[in-house]
Each structure stands twice: as C-alpha cells, then as structure tokens.
Amino acid sequence: MRFFNEKKQTSPTSSLNNPQYPQNYPGANGYYGDDVPVAAGYDDDLHVQCPSHTTERKLVTRIDLHVVPFLCILYLLAFLDRVNIANANVYGMSKELGLTGDKYNIALVIFFVPYVLFEIPSNMLLKRFRPHVWLSINMLLFGFTTAMQGIVKSPSSLYATRFFLGLFETGMFPGCFYLIGMWYRRHEAQKRYTFFFCSTTLAGAFGGLLAAAIGKMDGVSGYAGWRWIFILEGCFTVLVAFLFFFVLPDFPEESKWLTEEEKSYVAARLRADQGHSARERAIALKDVGNVFKDYKVIIAGFMYFGLIVPAYGYAYFAPGIIKGYGYGPIQTQLHSVPPWAAAFGFAMLLAVLSDWTKKRMPFAIFSICVCITGFAILIAVHDNEKLQYAALFLVAMGAYAAMPIVVCWFNMNLGGHHRRSVGSAWQVGFGNIGGIIAVFAFLSKDAPKYTTGYSICIAFTILSIVACIAYGIACYAANRKRERMAVDVGLTETEKTELGDMNPEYRYLL
Template sequence: MAIFGEKGRASDSDGYPDPKVGDYPTGNGYDEDLPVQCPAHTTERKLVARIDMRVIPCLCVMYLLAFLDRVNIANANVYGLSTELKLKGNQYNTALVIFFVPYILFEIPSNILLKRFKPHIWLPINMFMFGFCSIMQGVVKNYSSLLAVRFFLGLFETGMFPGAFYLIGMWYRRHEAQKRYSFFFSSTTLAGAFGGLLAAAIGKMKGVGGYAGWRWIFILEGLLTVVVAVAFFFCIPSFPEQAKWLREDEKAYIAARLRADQGRSAVERQITLKDVGNVFKDYKVIVAGFMYFGLIVPAYGYAYFAPGIIKTYGYGAIETQLHSVPPWAAAFAMAMLTATLSDATKIRFPFAVFNICVAITGFGILIAVHHNKHLQYAALFLVAMGAYSAMPIIVCWFNMNLGGHHRRAVGAAWQVGFGNIGGIIAVFAFLAKDAPKYVTGYSICLAFTALSILACCVYGIACWSANRRRDKMPADLGLTEYEKTEMGDMNPSYRYLL
C-alpha cells in the first residue's frame, strides 16, 4: 500500500519513495522527466508483485529443468550407466566435461541473440532442444554417442543461466534483486533435491519397455522439459519495454524506477562487437569472472559427485538417492536467508565471504575426517550450503552493478561463461581411483574457494574505490543523456553496491 513520506509524496511500503531524480544516492543522476508516482490504479508494491508472478516462477522452472537435465547423469551413474555402456578409466569424467565446451564458448553469443530474438522466443527454443537431448541420453548405446549428446546438451543449455540473470536484472532495482536472484538460482538446489527423489522412484522402473532404470531417468525428465518448453513459449516474459501484459503507463513507471536506480538501459540499440570490446576494458569485469570461477569448481564437484561420494558411506542405490536430498534442501534455506539479509542491508560483500567460508569449513572436515560417515555427511551439508548460497550473491552483485543492456548482456555472459571453465576442472578433480577419500578433489575445491574470496576482496575494493573517486568529482561534467547511456555504470554519476 502506498503511504505518504514526510514530504507528502507517495512512497511504497518498503520505505523507498517513488522514482524521482535525486532520490537514489546510488543512482545515476539522469536529468529527464520521470513519473513521480505509480499509475493511479495500482501501487508500487502491487506492481512489483505482478512482476514477481510473471517473471520469477517461469525462469525458476526453466532453470530447475535445465540443471536437472545437466546433472541427472550423476543419479543415472549410481544405477549403472557406466557399467552398461562399458565406460573405462576417466571416460565418465570426459562425458561430463564435454558438456562445458559449447557451454563456455557460446555464452556471450547466446545473450546477444536473446536480445535480438526476445526472451520468450529464444529461451523456449533452447529449452525444447536441451530437453530433446536429455531424452537422447536415455537411448545412447555407447561411449561415443554419449559424448555427442552431452555436447549438444551443453550447446542448447548455454543461454539459460546468463540469459535468465540478464532478464531478471532488467526488471528490478538493485536493492530488490538479491532475493529474486537467489530464489531463481536456488532452482539448482531444488533440482538437486528433486532429482534425488525422482531418481529414487524412476530407478525402480528397471526393465520397463526393455530399458534399464537409468535410461528412464533421462527419458522421463527430458520429456517433462520438452512439454514445459512448449507451454513456456506463451509464458516466459520479455523485457519490460516489450511486455504486452503491462499498460503503457505501467511500462513508463517501471522504466522510470529502473532509470532512477541504474540509468537508461538502451534496450532499443543492438549490441555490437565494439560494445563487447569496451566491456572488457573494465578490469572489474575480469575480476568478477574469477569470483564465479572459484565457486564453480566446488559447486559442480558437489553436483556431479555427491551421489557417488554418499554411496561410499555404505548406502544402497535408493538410500544414496534419498540421502542426496537433505543437503540440497538446506542449501536452499541458507541461500534465501542470506539473500533476505543482503537485500535488507543493501550490501553483498560480507555475505558472499561468509558463505564461502562455510563451504571451506566443509571441505576442511572432508579432507581431515575419513572414518566417521555421519560427520562426513554433515560436512557435505556445509559444502552445499556455502557454495550454493554464495554463488547467487556473487552473480547478483556483479550483474546489478552493470548499467545498461549492452554492458549487462555481455558482462553477465562473460562471468558465467568464464566461470564455467571451472566445471572442466571439477569433473576431473574427483577420479574413481581417489575413492573413497577423494583428498585430491576436496583439496582442489578448497583452493578454488579461497581464490573466490580473494577475487571478491579485489572486486569490493575496486567498487569502493570507484565510488569514492566519483564522490570527489564535479557533479556536472557536461555529459549528454546519450553519453551517459552509452557509458552505463562507467558514468561518473553511477554508484556501485558494495
């Protein structure tokens, strides 16, 4: 409900006045006519709630299914994938790593195409195709066909994560974003939990239709993705300026509140190769890639190998699947708690570092303790909670500090694309010969989490330094609105979240 601030002007119930130049000390000082308040028929809270219901659920379901189709190979392996396909040595690890080759290379092109073709077209097409690839994993006959299918799975999944993060960032103000980012990102933890439960049930279909249980995991979960992809062609939202479910005055207000917080978005302009090059002139963009890179190694290490690790504790196949669920559930709760606190305090750095330290504690226990399965299992909780709570904070922190469509599209794709190189390291960190202690894998993960903390410190100092330097600059540098828009967050009026 709208209330009146001390100046008699409408403000929303979270204490933030309706957009007006000068209201946001972390904004961009754009001198242009902005709507002073919400359209008369609604309030800001109601409008944001409508956005939440249209934007977040679709993207969460989309990424839940994408992550499920990506990591369900770990559940399938517990039921005998490697045995039936006669995989030898590190061939299983190679099948995991081939996914990341196209996934890394096509992140930036995918986000450029997302902007060109609109999200409600580009995302469902890719979703349909990776669902089809998941089904094909269920009918492969040998190692080479598994590699081929995993390659195309990576190709079609490449735009899901950065595209969704980019899209969310174009709907919300920065102090509103972390809860939405974390809820979306926590689709991965829900997928992990959901995947374990599904695998426990589907695995019992062994022999149905002449297929092994592990094949049905791929077939049924892939079929679900294909069906949902068709429905999502009509459901996934586009950018605010293109939303047909909003009135024109609502679109104008949403654009105004975002401009007051982040500056003009330049949605109307196509992204060029020059734009891509200019983004990488900012060293903070490079550092942000390492923040995410350091966490991808433990995150994928856990996602791909937790079922196998839990199996070494002496559990059967179904018990293993069921024991893989609680750590994912705990990670979801942790992510939402820290996201809520981060939005409330409007800071990111300490929460990112704290969560990474939780993961480091878990890896420390796993390296040191080898004969207490209950303590080892508890350490897996810490690993999942720490890594999967820190990652959305890091990605949100960087994405929402980028101003404008072109910088955010390129920057978001770079961070995710470069970061996923860590997935290649993760899948070769845990080798069969190192079971059941996996000291090498845990040590590698520990080192990369430390790298992530270091990168967070460098990025935080860089943002603080830029804010301090800009505070000392003259308020009016004579920049035109076009120049401010082109500069995005490099505009001297822009202030970064810390």
C-alpha cells in the same frame, strides 16, 4: 499471493525542493541510488504519472508472478537435465556403456566446451529475438537431447549428446539472470536472484527423489533404469517448453501484460536506480570490447569461477560419495536430498539479509567460509560417516548460497542492456571453465577419501574470496573517486546511456 515482502520506502526531500523527487533521483544530484519515487506524483523526467505506493506494491507482485516462477521452473529443468547423469551413473550407466578409466569424466567435461564458448553470443541473440522465443526454443532442444541420452549405445554417442546438451543450455543461466536484472531495482534483486538460483538446489533434491522412483522402472520395455531417468525427464522438459513459449516473460518494454503507464513507471523506477537501459539499441561487437576495458569485469569472472569448482564437484560427485558410505542405489538417492534442501533454506536466509542491509560482499565471503569448513572436515575426518555426511551439508549450503550473491552483486552493478548482457554472459561463461576442472578433480582412483578433489575445491574457494575482496575494493574506490568529482561532468544523456555503470554519476553497491 506474494513471493517477497517489500520494505516500505519514503521519499526524502530533494535538494531541488520538489517532494516528488527523492534525494538520490537523477536530476536531483546526479546519483543513482536505491531510493526511487514511490509516492503518487508526476515524474517530470519521463513524463509519466507515478502510481501510488499501494499500486507499486501490487505492480511488483505482478512482476514477481510473471517473471520469477517461470524462470525458476525453466532453470530447475535445465540443471536437472545437466546433472541427472550423476544419478544415472549410480544405477549402472558406466558399467553398461563401458565407461572405464576417465571416460565418465570426459562425458561430463564435454558439456562445458560449448557452454563456455557460446554464453556471450547467446545473450546477444536473446536480446535480438526476445527472451520468450530464444529461451523456449533452447529449452525444447535441450529437453530433446536429454531424452536422447537414454538411448545411447556407446561412449562416443554419449559424448555427442553431452556436447549438444551444453550447446542448447548455454544461454539458460546467464540469460535468465540478465532478464531478471532488467526488472528489479538493485536492493530488490538478491531475493529474486537467489530464489531463481535455488532452482538448482531444488533440482538436486528432486533429482534424487525422481531417480529413486524412476530407477524402479529397471527392465520396463527392455530399458535399464538409468535410461528411463534421461528419457522421462527429457520428455517432460520438451512438453514444458511448448507451454513456456506463451508464458515466459520478455523485457519490461515489450511485455503485453503491462499497460503503457505501467511500462513507463517500471522504466522510471529502474532508471532512477540504474540509469538508462538502452533497450532500443542493438548490441554491437564494439560493445563487447568496451565491457572488457573495465578491469572490474575480469575480477568478477574469478568470483564465480572459484565457486563453480566446488559447486559442480558436489553436484556431479555427491551421489557417488554418499554411495561410498555403504548405501544401496535407492538409499543413496534419498540421502542426496537433505543437503540440497538445507542449501535452499540457507541461501534464501542470506538473500533476505543481504537485501535488507543492501550489502553483498560480507554475505558472499561468509557463505564461502561455510563451504570451506565443509571441505576441511571431509579432508580431515575419514572414520565418522555421520560427520562426513554433515560436512556435505556445509559444502552445499556454502557454495550454493554464495553463487547467487556474487552473480547478483556483479550483474546489478552493471548499467544498461549492453553492459549487463555481455557482462553477465562473461561471468557465467568464464566461471564455467571451473566445471572442466571439477569433473577431473574427483577421479575414481581417489575414492573414497577424494583428498585431491577436496583440496582443489578449497583452493578455488579461497580464490573466490580473494576475488570478492578485490572486486569490493575496486567498487569502493570507484565510488570514492566519483564522489570527489564535480556533479556536472558535461555529459549528454546519450553519452551517459552509452557509458552505463561507467557513467561518473553511477554508484556501485558493495
């Protein structure tokens, strides 16, 4: 079984007249490109025997099977436990708990307070304690917290559980992206990133189906149907967390299912593409500061920030919007499924095309424009429910296709463990401030037109487009500047490792 089809590569003749080195391999001309050694031969740089092309294909397949599925399931459950409050609200949660006025919005926004603040510390701890330990422990805790939401009795107790849910989920998304990025080359990564990210769309689809089924348990053991949504989904997450302690992947250097030769080759192929990883060096506070000296990092935060507002606006309020079309609770949940399914298919299509062309910016901007089109229809059309429902497809497809592209684009342009760990956490942490805006953009008093909410979403998607263009120009300018420099810049290998993607020999993907 294979998740993705790899494009066959050949190794061009090196300027060093050594057929074992591709033209873009470090040591040939100091350029970290997309071609790496794939033919059998001795890698003189790392002193390892490179597997044959067939062996490499099998090795990448094994990586896919060990890395991608488990992280997808993890984040599917994390996102489901985060947004199932929208499904629960359809079944009368606000009415039973007395969430009048903006209390429901407050319950949503409290989640983002720890979620924004602790992204960077969580990624630093993930590197220290190893991914399978850190991620599975947090998974157990956010699953338990989700179940506790099913027994709350007041708004204040709901607020408390939402706060701790945000705290324990804080490292899931950036941590998984960080981990995936340390396994794949840049032109291989978008399909994996998008497949992982599409766990959110599957969570949205499954969430609607599960809520439709679980809602029928209303009254069982004296609990309302909305309580069972939290209890059952949270308990299932706890059970999976115990299993995942043993199956979640670690970084390549410490994975037990690779031989020493395979570990060396994985390191070689990634080093050829991205430079030294510096896995052995701990992340210090000065590393955090050094990352933020690069203005491209700040811009990348706004790429994601602009997309979070429409993405969470849709995730949290789509069931309520659909309910406003006159559907009952069960029909509302069922009608919430198709847009998520369409978003999955559209996102994977763009991911395959993006990896094939080795381009990110055009696909990010195109998908954002699809999202804007959907919001424009929702603002302009109020008397055609079928067209309004179709517009929800465009919103979900555009937002949830663009998000993995901008995250993959930025993450895979970061070189080394310390820059990728801090940078990925920054982008996700800063971006999720948009979640706070999203939950107050759609207020009950604006129903059913939600003109204010839709307008806010359009403004932030435009901000994301501007940031994408700015980041692309910055990467292009950096590449051009480095191409004009001398090949030998007089840096030692240790200095190059410390610089990561700031190394003059590094080239950014556009």
